[in-house]
Amino acid sequence: MAFKKTAATLAVTASLLSQAATAHAGELNLLTWEGYAPDASVKPFEAASGCKVTATYVGSNDDFAAKLAAGGGVYDIITPSLDTVPMMQLAGFTQPIDVAKVKDYDGIYPEFAKAEALVAKGRIWAVPMVWGSVSIIYRPDKVPAPDSIGVLFDPKYKGRISLWDDKSAIYWTARYLGYSNIFDLSDKQLDTIKAKLIEQKSLTRKYWTSAGELTELIANGEVYVSNAWTGLTSKEVNALKKGFSVAEVTPKERAEGWMDSMMLVTGSPNTECAYKFMSFMQSPAGQCGIAQSTGYFPVNPKAVGTCMDETTRQERKVGNIDFVKSLVMWQQPKRLDKYIEVWNAVKSAP
Template identity: 25%
Template sequence: MSDLFASVKLDRRAVLKTGVAAAAGALAAPYLIRPAMADDTIVLLTWETYHDDPWIEEWSKANNTKVQAIRIGSEDELFQQPFSGAVQPDVMYIETGSLPRFKAGGLIVDFDVSQLPNAKNITPKLDWKKYASIDGKVQAVPYNWGTQPLMYNADVVKDPTSWAELWKPEYQGKVNMFDDCTITFPMIALYVGAKDPFNLTDDEFKKCEDALRELRKQVRVIARGFDDASTIYAAGDAVIGYCQNVAVVASLNAKGKNFKYSLPKEGTPTWIDCAGVSKKGDRPIVYKFLNDNLSPEWQARFIKASSNNGVLSADAARSAGVPEETMKVTNLLDAEDASFWEKLVVYQKNEDLDRRLQIWNDFKAGTL
């Protein structure tokens, strides 16, 4: 059992791919900046499904600028890559809770939102500047957001409303989790009743340790990614778990299964992935790329292809051509209800990442 926990790796954003829609002409339209030089290159540290090769090849040709997408699998890998010396990124896609870490590490510079007129397309429901600013200065701009709810087999589990379901004896050996301390620990903190899941007291840390010790016997194996999680649930080896993306539920239902997700009463961890620029990336052609990424045409293609939320409102997504059946497997319709946002807990900087990592590693090793 220890080996199963110790050897896995997760890409939490690896989501269902339903095909790539045809590119809209607006994506290749000229933009009033200096002419791009042929030897310009934009290096992205991005996630699976965020920038598919045909999209960036199309943009590269239209703008006489090469875009190189390096796809990473975790927030820790994203942070470490620039220090390796092998990669010098212009743009990094960072969840808001990690922005202070990247800023302190000198990996990003203040973001010039004035160079992104398409930032007006970001749904006003997403209070992104609150989470993407440090000392009053914007550090990055959203590209995608999503929830990490409680997912379950509705034929087995009936209308769960609390994270406590994961600890119920009847689900021993049938709970699925994924290996990402930064993303998982806040859920554990919410379950134990922490006042602030990102700033735990010593007593709350102890409660989290106790909760993880009990949870370990509930989980037979941690999923190695999206496909692995889908396979585990489809085979009946798990009936309930912490969902890495609601598209997991959609993929299972597409296979004829009856899966649902719920937003527990304690709160649902929620991420906003934002594009931050490095000192090297602080140049007009990079901002043009990021601006085009926020056009309704680009965002609609991204939503249709990946079942992610993107940054458009439901009405804007419809107008850009996102079909209703796709909207239903995202959070876009949910997000129109004000009460929906009250149930969400957006990731923020935590008090001691090293301490959390040690506890998480002890959980996986069974040494808590």
């Protein structure tokens, strides 16, 4: 796997530097995910833009609303997933995006830039940043290659299973039970799912709340199998060289897909820095930087042509829209409150 620092990448940085020469120093407060503000990307952006970046991290999409409601005016950009964008817009937490201010916006996959969740009232509310899937991660020395979500419900691995602390556990269980309407489940279906997850809870070592926590659980030998954000945890665990490796697999019930986007918080006093950041994240340095730090997939195929080699482009599904179509892409559940209620009931159950 190789990421290349090319003349084009340097040109983007030089362009930003020239803009920064006359810009006033500013600040930018991000509410985002692990791996989305690595020093390797943030430091060059700060130097080029004159904007000091401060990042606060979330472990679940449900954290965005809670933190925004509690900390008015603290954040400038949030990066929720596709299924959470509409709620942020409807709640008034975010404001429309002027895409004319986002350099290289037209290089983003149209399937993402024009996604229904990002458009409302004739305006664009979010700028795609990075995308990926959620797969099963496992230790091949402890668990034979699984082909189904059922491995997360197998008593054989009691105490060695983990699951993301997120309402998407409902999606996983719904697919395992054969439900196709996973974002519009009936009360009866949700009751069945709740019972199944409460049963599964006795098998679970811990619900993980961040990729770093899952990495520790696996690296310390506490967990053998879990669901995971494809690419990130496997990269981190295998880099530790603990004497074992982990692998990832797409279950026969299909993998979920997600896409995280940048949204501008209502009333942000730092919109100039915010738009500079959105533009930077569409550049070769931004797209290859986040792909390298996370293992996820770029949303702007034009940008990575100068900083990824061909092997890496294939691994990161660059131009592979058929792979996107093979995923169950996240949507906001029709009854979001009910889903959150069910998941909280599972977690509070003895």
